[in-house]
Amino acid sequence: MALSIKAMWNYKCPRCRVGDLFRSPLQISKPLDMYKQCSHCQQKYEPEPGYYYGAMFVSYIFLSWYILLPTLALVFYFGWSVEQAMVFAIALTVISYLIIVRASRSLWIHIMIPYNQSYAQNQPD
Numbered sequence: 001m002a003l004s005i006k007a008m009w010n011y012k013c014p015r016c017r018v019g020d021l022f023r024s025p026l027q028i029s030k031p032l033d034m035y036k037q038c039s040h041c042q043q044k045y046e047p048e049p050g051y052y053y054g055a056m057f058v059s060y061i062f063l064s065w066y067i068l069l070p071t072l073a074l075v076f077y078f079g080w081s082v083e084q085a086m087v088f089a090i091a092l093t094v095i096s097y098l099i100i101v102r103a104s105r106s107l108w109i110h111i112m113i114p115y116n117q118s119y120a121q122n123q124p125d
């Protein structure tokens with residue numbers, strides 16, 4: 001079993017890597033609008049209530065470091081004021097929030113559900 005960065009980044013089903021996780025195109029009002037199950041292998045995307053609770057921690061940890069490191073670099077290395085750096089941090093958060101939240105859910109389900117090559121090769125019924 002190997003975690004596929006490509007399948008995770010393209011929001012593909014973790015079991016078959018064929019079906020899509022999220023409905024597209026992305027709607028700002030419903031950023032986490034997922035399919036109920038995979039269109040290819042019928043893997044349920046929310047096996048139990050609160051399944052993506054752990055993804056919240058993944059996005060929190062990733063977003064914190066993703067925002068904190070460049071902001072600290074701007075203040076201590078490039079000499080920006082704290083106010084300028086805060087505006088930068090807020091702008092970076094707004095721009096990248098939806099992508100990181102979706103990627104965290106995708107990472108979470110890819111960690112929990114292993115890839116199975118036999119599902120990838122079978123055609124949908």
Ligand SMILES: [Zn+2]
Pocket residue numbers: 013014015016017018019038039040041042043
């Ligand atoms: Zn699938």
